[in-house]
Amino acid sequence: MEQVMPDSGLNHGVMEVLDRGGKVVQRANVDQNILTIGRGYDNDIILDDQYVCLEHVSVHVVEGMLLVNDLDSVNGISQNKYHFKGKQLMLSSNDTFRIGHTTLRYRSASAPLQTTKIDRHIRSSFWSLHNPVPVFFTALLLIGFIVFEAIFSQTEETENVKILADAIPAVMTILSWGGLWALFGKLMIDRFSFVTHLGIFSLANVGFYLCSIILGYVCYAFGFDHVFSTIFAISVTLISIWMLYTHLGYSTKMSFRSMLTTSVVLTLIGASFYILQEKVMESEFNYMPSYDVILKSPDYNFVEGDSLEKFFSDTEDLKKIVSDAMDK
Amino acid sequence: MKKTFLVLLILFSVITNAEEAPRSEKAETLFSEYKDAVIQVRIIDKTSQSKSSIGSGFFVSNDGYIVSNFHVVSEWVFKPERYQIKYLLNNKEEGDLRLVDVDVVHDLALLKADLKSDAYFKLLNRELTQGEYLYSFGNPHDIGLSIVEGTYNGYIEKSLYKKIHYTGSVNPGMSGGPVVDRNGKVSGVNVSGAGNQLSFLVPKEYVLNLIEKGQKENNKKISGEEAEENKFLTSIRDQILANQEGYMQEFLSKPLKTTSMNGYKLPGNLGEFMKCWGGTEKREKMLYEQTYKICRTEDDIYLSMGQQTGVIEYEHDLYKSRDLGKARFFALMQENFSMPKSAAYADEEMVTGYECQTGQVEHTGTKSKLVFCLREYKKFEGVYDAWLTSVVLAGNDEVLQTSLMLSGVSYENAVKFSQLYMEKIQWSK
Numbered sequence: 061m062e063q064v065m066p067d068s069g070l071n072h073g074v075m076e077v078l079d080r081g082g083k084v085v086q087r088a089n090v091d092q093n094i095l096t097i098g099r100g101y102d103n104d105i106i107l108d109d110q111y112v113c114l115e116h117v118s119v120h121v122v123e124g125m126l127l128v129n130d131l132d133s134v135n136g137i138s139q140n141k142y143h144f145k146g147k148q149l150m151l152s153s154n155d156t157f158r159i160g161h162t163t164l165r166y167r168s169a170s171a172p173l174q175t176t177k178i179d180r181h182i183r184s185s186f187w188s189l190h191n192p193v194p195v196f197f198t199a200l201l202l203i204g205f206i207v208f209e210a211i212f213s214q215t216e217e218t219e220n221v222k223i224l225a226d227a228i229p230a231v232m233t234i235l236s237w238g239g240l241w242a243l244f245g246k247l248m249i250d251r252f253s254f255v256t257h258l259g260i261f262s263l264a265n266v267g268f269y270l271c272s273i274i275l276g277y278v279c280y281a282f283g284f285d286h287v288f289s290t291i292f293a294i295s296v297t298l299i300s301i302w303m304l305y306t307h308l309g310y311s312t313k314m315s316f317r318s319m320l321t322t323s324v325v326l327t328l329i330g331a332s333f334y335i336l337q338e339k340v341m342e343s344e345f346n347y348m349p350s351y352d353v354i355l356k357s358p359d360y361n362f363v364e365g366d367s368l369e370k371f372f373s374d375t376e377d378l379k380k381i382v383s384d385a386m387d388k
Numbered sequence: 389m390k391k392t393f394l395v396l397l398i399l400f401s402v403i404t405n406a407e408e409a410p411r412s413e414k415a416e417t418l419f420s421e422y423k424d425a426v427i428q429v430r431i432i433d434k435t436s437q438s439k440s441s442i443g444s445g446f447f448v449s450n451d452g453y454i455v456s457n458f459h460v461v462s463e464w465v466f467k468p469e470r471y472q473i474k475y476l477l478n479n480k481e482e483g484d485l486r487l488v489d490v491d492v493v494h495d496l497a498l499l500k501a502d503l504k505s506d507a508y509f510k511l512l513n514r515e516l517t518q519g520e521y522l523y524s525f526g527n528p529h530d531i532g533l534s535i536v537e538g539t540y541n542g543y544i545e546k547s548l549y550k551k552i553h554y555t556g557s558v559n560p561g562m563s564g565g566p567v568v569d570r571n572g573k574v575s576g577v578n579v580s581g582a583g584n585q586l587s588f589l590v591p592k593e594y595v596l597n598l599i600e601k602g603q604k605e606n607n608k609k610i611s612g613e614e615a616e617e618n619k620f621l622t623s624i625r626d627q628i629l630a631n632q633e634g635y636m637q638e639f640l641s642k643p644l645k646t647t648s649m650n651g652y653k654l655p656g657n658l659g660e661f662m663k664c665w666g667g668t669e670k671r672e673k674m675l676y677e678q679t680y681k682i683c684r685t686e687d688d689i690y691l692s693m694g695q696q697t698g699v700i701e702y703e704h705d706l707y708k709s710r711d712l713g714k715a716r717f718f719a720l721m722q723e724n725f726s727m728p729k730s731a732a733y734a735d736e737e738m739v740t741g742y743e744c745q746t747g748q749v750e751h752t753g754t755k756s757k758l759v760f761c762l763r764e765y766k767k768f769e770g771v772y773d774a775w776l777t778s779v780v781l782a783g784n785d786e787v788l789q790t791s792l793m794l795s796g797v798s799y800e801n802a803v804k805f806s807q808l809y810m811e812k813i814q815w816s817k
Contacts, residue, residue, distance in 0.1 A: 212719050215712070216673045283748055345736035348728050349761035349775050351744040355722035357714045358755065358781040365750030372807045375760055378745045379799050382764045382772070385740040 072121040073153065073168040075105060090166070094120040096131075097159065111135050111160030119166075126151040126166040135160055189306070195259035199234065202262045205269040206230040237261045245311030256310050264303035271295040280354040283363035289352055293331075300327040414570050418523050419535045422572055424507035426525045426533055428476040429456050429485065429499070429564060431463050440471060444526040444565035444578065445499065447508035448599055452501040455595055456564030457579055458490050459690040461497045465490070465620050466692055466767065475501055478533055489602030492624045493631045493689055493698070494549060494594040495579050497564075498602035509566050511592045512573035516540045522554060522569060524587075526562025526578055534562075538585065540575070548635060548661045548687040548698075552576045552589035625768035628689070628697065628796050636801040644812045647704075649681060652788055653814035654704050661685055662700070676717065679706045689796065694735030697765075697773075697796030702809070703729060709785040721787050725757070725779050732773050732795040739763050742775065752814060755781040760806060762799070774802035778810065 075095065077086035088095060088105045095104040100114035107116075113133040119126055128149040130137050136145035138158040149157060153168035189195060210226040238258030246252040271292060279288040304323035308314055314322065366374075429445045432438065443460030447453065454475070464471045464487065473485040488498045516522075517540070524536040538556015554567060558578045565578045567589050576589030639658055647656030657664055666681040682703045689698035707724070709717040744761040758778045765771040777791040792809050794802055 212716050215675055215720055216671075217675065217711075285746060345741060347733055347735070347739075347742075349742035349744050349759070351726070351746050351759050351761070353722070353725060353746050353757055353759060355725050355757065355779065356718045357784050359714075359784065361748075361755060361781055363748050363755070365748040365755045368749055368751055368807055368810050371745075371747050371749050371758060372760070372803050374747075375745055375762070375803055378743055378760070378762055381743045382740055382762050385743065386764050386766065386769065 071169045072124070073126070073166060073171070075119060075126075076165045076167060077105065077107065078156070078163045078165055084165075090119065090121055090126065092121070094118050097164070098131075105164075107160070107162050109160040109162045112162060116159050122150075124168065126155075128157060133159070189259040189263070189310070190253060190256040192255050195255050195262065198259055198262040198266060202234065202265050202269075203227065203231055205266065234258065234261060234265070241307050241311055248312045251311070253310050257307060260303055260306045260310070264299050267299045268296060271299070276354055277356060277360055280356045281360050281362050285352055285354045288354060297327055297331055300330065414521070415523055415535050415537050418568065418570075418572055419525075422507060422509065422525065422568070423478050423533055425505065425509055426478065426565060427454060427501075428527045428530075428533075429454075429460050430474045430476060431461065432472050432474050434470055434472055439530075442527065442530055442561055443563040444561065445475070446525065446564075446566040446574070447505045448511075448574075448595075450505055450508055452503050452505065453488070453599065453603065454485065454499040454501060455566075455577060455599070456497050456499060457577065457590075458492050458495045458497045460564045461487055461490075461499070462690065462692050465624070473499065475499075487620065488606045489598060490620060490624060490627075491594060491598045492627050492691070494590050494598075495690055496577065496590055496594060496598050498598050500606065509568065509572065509574045511596055512569055512575045516569070516575055518542050520569065522556065522567050522575060524554070524556055524558055524562065524565060524567045524578055526558070526565030528559035528561045530561050536562075538567075538587070543591075544588065546661055546663055546686070548685055550591050550593075551579075552591055554587045554589045555585050556587055557581075557585050558587035621767055624691070625765075625771060628768060628771050629798055631689075631698065632797045632801060636797060636805060640801070640804055640808065644808055646812055646814075647681065649704055649788075650679065650706055652706070653812070654681075654788075654790060655702065655792075655809050655812045657683055658700065661687065674710070675712045676707055676709050676720065678708075680704065692738065695733070695738040695765075697732070697771075699732055699793065699795045701793040703791045705789045705791075707787045707789070714784050717785065717787075721779065721789075725777065725789060728775065728777065729791060732793060734763075734765075734773070738767060739765055739773065742773075748781075749778075749810070751810065756813075757781065758810070762802065765796075770798060771796055772799055772802055773797075774806060776806045776809070778813070 071089045071091055073090045075088045075090050075097075076084045079085045086105065096115055096118045097103055097105040097107065098115040098117070099107055099109065099112045103115060113131070113135070115131050116133045117131055117137060118129045121127070128137060128151060130144060130146050130148070132146055136143055137147070137149055138144075139149060139156070151157065151166045153166060153171045156163055156165045158164070206227045207223065210223045214223065235258070238254055238261055241257035241260075242252045242254040245257070275288060275292050275295065279285055279291070284291075301323045304326050305319050308319040308322060312319070425447045427445050427447070429443045430439050431441045433440045440463060441460070443456055445454045445456035445460070448455050458465075461473055464473050473487065474482055475485050476482050483501055483503060485499045485501050488500050490497050520540045522538055522540050524538060526534060526536075528534050536556050536558065538554050541553040541555055544551045544553050552567075552575070554576070558581045562578045563580075566574045567576045567578060569575055574595065575592050577595060579588055579590050581587035645656040645658070646653045648654070662683045662685055664681065664683040666679070668677060668679045670677040680703060682701070684701040685699055687698055688696040690696055705724075707717075707721060712720065740763045742761040742763045744759055746757070746759050749756055749758050756778050759776065761775040763773050765773075773793070773795040774797060775791070775793050777789065779787060779789045782788075790813060792806060794805060797805075
């Protein structure tokens with residue numbers, strides 16, 4: 061990543077007071093003058109720590125390094141595992157030390173800073189996921205798929221109200237999913253982005269439906285029935301990773317790498333459970349044959365079929381597979 | 389609970405409620421003359437030393453040879469380490485029985501007891517006439533030895549194997565018992581029934597064959613129980629393969645009959661031994677209609693409680709869309725096609741799982757999707773169940789699907805017959 065070197069000016073650096081989580085809670089510029097640190101109000105850096113003396117240490121820069129001078133404090137100075145009393149300590153940039161229960165860090169003015177991050181939440185366009193209009197249409201498209209699926213399962217004349225009623229649980233799931241991620245975002249970064257999360261989930265599910273339909277027709281058209289399940293599973297996995305990654309992006313302050321790792325791990329955990337369940341079902345003996353065949357209108361089939369002789373001569377391989385199962 | 393279930397299953401394999409026929413004077417005489425020649429065959433669980441299942445049997449010689457049904461002793465054949473076979477005489481004397489030979493196709497078993505019996509049955513050496521009285525011996529419901537009067541009604545017409553149609557009440561527990569004429573000569577063996585005095589007997593000629601073969605075999609001493617067990621499993625395998633070879637070669641050597649269904653030409657009845665029926669599902673609210681034809685043999689060969697074999701079954705289904713639309717109609721067809729309607733039941737101990745080959749074939753200028761599945765019998769290497777299903781890819785509002793199931797066949801015959809079956813289908817009208 062590109063590094064930016066700030067203009068140091070007269071400042072030699074910055075004295076930073078850190079909280080227990082390592083975050084900076086207070087900063088003071090370090091220049092040619094001596095700075096004092098302590099609990100007393102006349103110090104340059106005032107610490108609210110009862111284990112720190114009224115005037116605990118003084119600091120000043122000597123040849124680019126920070127000299128910390130213990131002012132005969134009661135509890136002294138700690139650095140790493142070592143403890144000093146009435147002594148001086150030399151610090152380089154990024155070194156920390158402790159007085160009382162407070163950790164301080166020195167950063168020289170020439171220490172590199174990270175480039176400014178692009179705020180993913182602020183970038184906006186009509187197609188972005190926090191614009192309610194495209195989100196609304198995506199959610200509507202998803203509900204359309206769900207309703208069509210409900211219609212597809214009906215083989216008798218059914219009242220439209222009943223078909224819509226069948227789709228209600230799915231709609232509730234979509235809303236709940238968006239709501240839960242929005243709550244998570246509120247907890248993590250104090251941002252309740254319901255519309256955005258609804259959009260992410262709807263878009264992912266529309267992706268699942270489209271993959272299923274398009275892959276189904278492509279596999280049927282070109283005779284790849286047997287690989288449909290595998291290709292579909294890979295597509296579902298990739299879409300799931302994207303969905304989780306995007307959810308995390310809008311609800312946490314994680315880095316890109318952490319988000320990617322988390323979404324991949326979570327998807328793989330989900331996939332593992334699914335595979336485990338499939339394996340358990342496979343291991344249970346089923347006396348009925350099971351196979352993958354796709355059936356659609358003959359209009360979309362472009363496969364040149366084998367002759368019966370060819371198909372049945374190929375069953376020698378099947379016999380071998382059965383024999384191997386016998387040996388097991 | 390489990391034991392009760394096992395006993396009931398064996399008992400019910402022989403049949404159901406029927407009113408007991410009135411005893412004639414002849415029945416009284418036959419009973420008193422032959423009651424000591426009929427025994428109860430008991431399969432005893434070695435661990436609990438209790439009955440696991442029961443059936444009947446009868447002496448066919450004075451040196452301890454006994455005939456019964458294979459299905460009465462099949463538990464022992466598959467698990468000799470768990471069970472033992474015992475007899476119970478009419479005088480309540482008990483003893484061990486040894487299996488000598490089996491005829492699995494006709495459901496017969498020849499056993500041997502180490503005792504001499506002055507009372508034994510001889511086989512009938514004349515043909516029976518329809519309407520002639522016959523008397524069936526056995527132990528119905530384990531309540532004691534009984535004799536039942538009934539009539540001979542010839543051989544069953546729709547069967548691959550000769551079976552006597554006996555109009556008499558053969559109740560559960562009478563399996564393996566003798567059925568005699570007025571002179572006490574065995575004309576058949578109780579085997580199964582369908583209730584309301586409709587019962588089936590194994591004809592005497594198969595009994596004679598088994599006795600002759602079994603006595604010869606018995607003279608060739610085989611030592612050790614393990615060798616005995618292997619001997620029976622090998623023998624059963626050979627019998628199943630020889631039996632299927634017989635009828636499959638006949639099917640393969642003759643032109644396969646065809647039947648028509650709404651203009652389509654499809655494989656038809658293989659012979660008189662198949663029972664066929666059909667119908668149309670057509671309801672006002674249904675958005676499609678289904679016409680079907682099913683043909684099946686009813687000569688299942690009993691192997692164990694977990695498996696029957698020797699079945700040939702096929703089904704043709706014609707689906708017509710009314711207002712489903714192309715995409716929805718084919719979504720329904722895919723669902724139907726992916727779920728086999730029938731496949732011979734067998735438990736995991738007996739068979740491997742089905743392995744399937746799918747593909748698209750082109751035959752008589754029409755494309756069809758074809759699935760062919762195989763599974764092998766774990767106890768009988770080289771014996772398979774084959775299952776085939778195919779669907780035409782010809783029209784957008786009419787789909788024809790056909791399925792074929794062959795159980796207990798060799799791989800070669802399964803493939804040859806399946807190909808012949810597919811060749812007979814004329815997908816286009």
